[in-house]
Amino acid sequence: MIDVNLAIDRPPEGPAPLLELRHLDTLWLQVTGTLCNLACRHCFISCGPKNESHPFMALEEVQRAVESAAAMGVKEFYFTGGEPFMHPQIREMIALTLEHGPLSVLTNGVLIDEELASWLAGVFETSRYNFDVRVSLDGTTPEENDAIRGRHTFEKILGGAERLHEAGLNPVFTVTTCHAELAESAGRQRFFDLLAERGITRPRLKFLAPFKIGREERRGGAYEEFERLREGMLDEEARASLQCSSCRMVTAKGVYPCPILIEEEGARMGDTLEDAMGPIKLDHPACYTCFVEGVTCRT
Amino acid sequence: MSDLRRFAVFGGVYNNFLSLEATLRDARALGCEAIFCLGDMGGFGPQPDRVFPLLRDVSDLFVMQGNYDHSIGNRLEDCACGYTDPRDNYYAQISYDYTLANTADAHKDWLRDLPTEFRHTWAGQRVLMAHGSPRQVNEFLWESMCPDAFLEHLLKSYEADVLFVTHTGIPWKRELEGGRQVINVGAIGRPANNGRTSVDYALVEVDAEGVRVDFREVAYDHEALAVVMREEGLPEPFVETILTGWWTTCLEVMPARERAAGVY
Numbered sequence: 001m002i003d004v005n006l007a008i009d010r011p012p013e014g015p016a017p018l019l020e021l022r023h024l025d026t027l028w029l030q031v032t033g034t035l036c037n038l039a040c041r042h043c044f045i046s047c048g049p050k051n052e053s054h055p056f057m058a059l060e061e062v063q064r065a066v067e068s069a070a071a072m073g074v075k076e077f078y079f080t081g082g083e084p085f086m087h088p089q090i091r092e093m094i095a096l097t098l099e100h101g102p103l104s105v106l107t108n109g110v111l112i113d114e115e116l117a118s119w120l121a122g123v124f125e126t127s128r129y130n131f132d133v134r135v136s137l138d139g140t141t142p143e144e145n146d147a148i149r150g151r152h153t154f155e156k157i158l159g160g161a162e163r164l165h166e167a168g169l170n171p172v173f174t175v176t177t178c179h180a181e182l183a184e185s186a187g188r189q190r191f192f193d194l195l196a197e198r199g200i201t202r203p204r205l206k207f208l209a210p211f212k213i214g215r216e217e218r219r220g221g222a223y224e225e226f227e228r229l230r231e232g233m234l235d236e237e238a239r240a241s242l243q244c245s246s247c248r249m250v251t252a253k254g255v256y257p258c259p260i261l262i263e264e265e266g267a268r269m270g271d272t273l274e275d276a277m278g279p280i281k282l283d284h285p286a287c288y289t290c291f292v293e294g295v296t297c298r299t
Numbered sequence: 300m301s302d303l304r305r306f307a308v309f310g311g312v313y314n315n316f317l318s319l320e321a322t323l324r325d326a327r328a329l330g331c332e333a334i335f336c337l338g339d340m341g342g343f344g345p346q347p348d349r350v351f352p353l354l355r356d357v358s359d360l361f362v363m364q365g366n367y368d369h370s371i372g373n374r375l376e377d378c379a380c381g382y383t384d385p386r387d388n389y390y391a392q393i394s395y396d397y398t399l400a401n402t403a404d405a406h407k408d409w410l411r412d413l414p415t416e417f418r419h420t421w422a423g424q425r426v427l428m429a430h431g432s433p434r435q436v437n438e439f440l441w442e443s444m445c446p447d448a449f450l451e452h453l454l455k456s457y458e459a460d461v462l463f464v465t466h467t468g469i470p471w472k473r474e475l476e477g478g479r480q481v482i483n484v485g486a487i488g489r490p491a492n493n494g495r496t497s498v499d500y501a502l503v504e505v506d507a508e509g510v511r512v513d514f515r516e517v518a519y520d521h522e523a524l525a526v527v528m529r530e531e532g533l534p535e536p537f538v539e540t541i542l543t544g545w546w547t548t549c550l551e552v553m554p555a556r557e558r559a560a561g562v563y
Contacts, residue, residue: 023452073452076444101446102554130443130556170555189385202563204551207383 014230016283019245024277025076026247026298027069028259031057031093032082033252038108040149041219042138042178044211044286045263047082054082054262057252059089063096065250068273070100078297080106080259085116094123094131102130104299106174109135109160110153114167117160121167132299134172134206135161139179140190148178158198165200172204172299178220183207209293211260211286223285234282234291243296244287248276259297260286303332303421307515308428309500310337310365310465311486312354314344314398318487318498319353321519327359329502329515335417337465337484338365338430340410341398342378344488344524344541345531351406364413365430365466366437370395371402372411379437384551390534391549397533418459421505424478427459431466440464440483442471443556450481461510463501468492468546469557470499470514482512490544492553492561496521497544 033054036047077097097103124131139145142154164171177183195203212223249256254268255276261267269276307326326334341347370378378395382388417428432438462481470485487498497518504511525538536547545562
């Protein structure tokens with residue numbers, strides 16, 4: 001008889017860990033909700049042109065959240081969506097946020113024309129705090145990228161990034177490693193080579209593991225039963241390294257623990273930032289990815 | 300200690316025994332009654348063991364542990380810098396392996412056992428010195444990434460009025476309300492990515508008004524250091540930094556704002 005160890009496939013036992021907020025270092029703002037000009041196949045919140053489950057944030061909502069976070073001693077801000085540059089008041093939002101701290105805007109780059117690139121580069125040069133634009137690119141060839149982000153997006157994304165670079169702003173390229181080999185060093189090197197060919201000779205890259213929720217669940221498969229966190233799996237160092245111990249995500253519909261879980265039932269913490277300072281329960285399988293992969297959404 | 304009127308604070312020696320010698324000479328010539336080193340003895344420069352006779356068992360010198368010292372002291376495999384840029388990783392590993400291989404065991408033990416912060420009260424101001432930040436030894440406090448409110452939060456949480464840190468390699472200081480301030484003393488082992496070959500440390504004056512901090516620029520024989528670096532087979536990009544004042548590596552962790560001030 002062959003003795004097979006199936007322990008790893010069994011659901012883990014015990015309660016999900018509770019995680020305290022150590023300090024609000026990072027405030028995320030879902031400025032364009034779930035509305036996006038692309039409908040990428042790996043999107044963990046199923047953003048797209050028709051997903052209005054989280055609408056655009058109003059300028060006043062952004063201002064209120066940014067000022068509340070600043071009063072708490074926040075360290076940095078991030079804008080995401082959806083596609084932030086779809087918002088008609090995105091420039092006002094960027095300007096008011098940079099008065100309080102450094103800001104990164106996460107974009108797919110498609111809407112960045114020369115005029116916008118020039119405006120963003122001007123903001124970078126004149127603001128008191130650091131300003132970054134992060135452009136998502138998911139492959140080193142049109143075939144690789146477009147299979148994830150949609151037809152003809154490879155050149156559109158690179159075009160936007162090149163316009164930023166020409167204007168004087170060196171974007172951070174964010175790669176979700178849906179193609180497993182891109183997570184390895186040879187795969188990473190291919191990005192550096194591609195960007196060098198495009199004249200971006202000192203490229204900045206960030207690699208992120210995919211989360212098996214939202215549209216990505218249909219593309220790459222869902223979490224297994226054993227992929228859960230339990231009390232006892234996390235020591236103090238692991239707790240401190242989880243991004244949700246130092247961040248919150250504000251949307252038009254309220255506050256959530258992190259950028260990943262805004263479409264998850266039960267993840268909403270309250271109406272305002274002040275309501276969302278309590279501990280969170282790490283009972284979602286996506287929490288397992290952050291723990292195992294050491295993921296942080298920060299630039 | 301509490302009646303000091305003038306002292307110096309520096310960090311980031313990075314094996315640069317010549318800039319260390321010059322910094323200590325400058326501070327002592329100016330009448331500093333004490334000198335504080337905020338850590339990171341190794342990495343980047345040549346012949347690590349040449350810095351220790353200048354640092355150990357010296358009566359006016361107080362030395363703390365940085366993240367690099369923790370790694371070398373505990374004989375870890377790398378500096379845990381966590382780069383994704385393969386070029387930065389490549390050079391960081393060369394630098395770390397060289398320092399680990401060329402640091403005597405007795406010095407490693409000394410690094411392992413160093414304190415991790417200093418606290419004193421001068422002129423009624425609570426002064427705290429840490430390596431990266433008071434809450435995390437390897438946290439980078441870059442000027443463009445530190446909102447005033449965040450610095451206020453650090454000072455309040457760690458019960459300090461004046462905070463000194465290093466770790467990033469580029470000096471800056473921020474004055475906040477009520478005479479409170481945060482000072483990143485930069486590094487003396489490598490120029491501050493500003494096209495100058497000199498290095499910087501903080502010169503502190505204490506009087507009835509409080510604690511006043513100015514940066515001191517120190518020139519040293521950087522060409523002699525470059526010769527030793529080449530003799531030791533250290534990477535040519537490191538030598539270039541010493542000779543030009545522009546960083547060529549470890550750029551990934553630098554914010555875009557600080558990076559844009561350099562040439563790479």
